[in-house]
Amino acid sequence: MPRCKDHFYHKARRYGYRSRASYKLQQINDKFKLINRGATVVDLGAAPGGWLQVAKEISGGFVLGIDLQKIAPLEGVETLGGDITDPAIIEKIKGIIEKTGGADVVTSDMAPNLSGNWSLDHARSIDLSNSALNIAVEILKPGGNFVVKVFQGDMFSDFFNDVRKYFSFVKPYTPLASRKESAEIYIICKGFFRSPPAGRLS
């Protein structure tokens, strides 16, 4: 059965956002202030570009979006086609953001293609989230921020504990714009440690 088009879908169309997901990043940022003016933002799994529009509006700085799918051009935003799980992508991203000295914020709204098999979709989401964390750890400046979408399930708490090794503030959060029936949750991370402090590695 097709999903009904809700309030945020219509609002996104009215205000020219490419996806209703734009409102998730707006709500996350209103509450947690992840993106500051001038911030360099790298958005993983960025197509069609709703989060890129919001990140660019808030930061006004250098914004890069990466996706398997083509992202239609957006003024003032760089895009890169590629697979986040490919180890070679990190050097490509580093090359592109080199002039900014690194990322202030890494965002990931990545989601696997849904199979309908709940445990498989959860496991694939955790794999993508781990790839996003690996990239964040490689490219964030000290003190940088990260937000990552995860589908809830039995591997969630292990992933959450891994993320906690790298950031001084970590909190799960579901924005109002997430659909009620969705298993998605966002992990909000602030204050990146370049290397995990002693005691956070176990």
Ligand SMILES: C[S@@+](CC[C@H](N)C(=O)[O-])C[C@H]1O[C@@H](n2cnc3c(N)ncnc32)[C@H](O)[C@@H]1O
């Ligand atoms: C929910 S959509 C993102 C929507 C986006 N935040 C927006 O507001 O327009 C998830 C995206 O993750 C991308 N994705 C999934 N796996 C990926 C991978 N391995 N590498 C890059 N992108 C991936 C998909 O192609 C899809 O475009």
